[in-house]
Amino acid sequence: MSELGPVPLNELQLTAWGERVGALIDVPAVLALRGELGAGKSVFARAVARGAGVHGPLPSPTFNLVFVYQGARGVDVYHLDLYRLEHSAEVWELGWRELGDGPEIVLIEWPERAEALLPEDRWDIYLEKPGSGSGSGSDSDVRVVRAVRRGEAPELPRP
Ligand SMILES: Nc1ncnc2c1ncn2[C@@H]1O[C@H](COP(=O)(O)OP(=O)(O)OP(=O)(O)O)[C@@H](O)[C@H]1O
Ligand SMILES: [Mg+2]
Known part of the structure; x- marks a missing residue:
């Protein structure tokens, strides 16, 4: 399966999918989370971490660029937010070289x-707010989700 979706998900459904992803995906797994500000990337990332067995508070990595958590099954969860990166080469300071080589989920x-x-073997996950401006306010809590498999990324549970 090389592409999943597009499928509209509310926050509860996106969270449920993230938890299944965290619980079930084979490691190493790299998930590139794409979407504008407020698209739900952090919501999804935290759900994946919980699903992977991470307990306790999960801060948003706004000021630190990377957080590492220990999950169950010996899985580590790396949550990176590159928004504040000024030059892509700064990722080398974050331990980028080893990312996705061990038993870990990298978000x-x-x-x-x-x-x-970016690692060649990964899933690109697109989160889109449905077309704004059409006036159907009831859709504002939905995100259109699509996942595209690159290289040899492990199977992803369906949204
Ligand atoms: N279907 C949905 N899925 C995810 N979040 C939703 C959904 N509907 C509404 N929301 C809300 O949208 C916001 C998403 O915030 P979040 O921090 O996850 O975005 P983000 O993509 O990480 O943004 P940033 O680029 O600033 O990091 C939350 O306030 C959440 O409650
Ligand atoms: Mg975020």
Whole structure:
């Protein structure tokens, strides 16, 4: 399966999918989370971490660019937010070279900041707010979700 979706998900459904992803995906797994500000990248990333067995508070990596958590099954969860990266080469200071080599789930917000340096084996996950301006306010809590498999990324549970 090389592409999943597009499928509209509310926050509860996106969270449920993230938890299944965290619980079930084979490691190493790299997930590049794409979407504008407020698209739900962090919501999804935290759900994946919980699903992987991470307990306790999960801060948003706004000032630190990377957080590492210990999950169950010996899985480490790396949550990166590259929004504040000014030059893609700064990722080398974050331990980028080893990312996705061990038994870990790597979640990358704003992967565009280091596009050329992303691991080839990964899922690109697109979160889109449905077309604004059409006036159907009841859709504002839905995100259209699509996942595209690159290289040899492990199977992803369906949204
Ligand atoms: N279907 C949905 N899925 C995810 N979040 C939703 C959904 N509907 C509404 N929301 C809300 O949208 C916001 C998403 O915030 P979040 O921090 O996850 O965005 P983000 O993509 O990480 O943004 P940033 O680029 O600033 O890091 C939250 O306030 C959440 O409650
Ligand atoms: Mg975020």
